[in-house]
Amino acid sequence: MSEEKSRLDELLNDPMVQLVMQRDHVNPKGVRWMLERARARAEDPSLPPAYMVARECWEHGICS
Known part of the structure; x- marks a missing residue:
């Protein structure tokens, strides 16, 4: 991990x-947040499609 x-x-x-x-x-903080979420959900077969991830990126102010 380190x-x-x-x-x-x-x-x-x-x-x-x-x-x-x-x-x-x-922003870097947003990238870290998104990667941490992706890692946490990596084993979950219900991972959303890319367009939903992109929408969430905008909703949380990661992409502006």
Whole structure:
């Protein structure tokens, strides 16, 4: 887990990734939140389709 977290930290701290996220109005905190939810539900066969995840992203202010 800590190795995965350090990889995510490295990725989210990359200047190029930050520029793309800024352009797309996505914040690192929101990405972490969405990935944590996806991990928690990964074993759940009722995982919603991508369009529902995208809608939830907007509803929670992750994407603006």
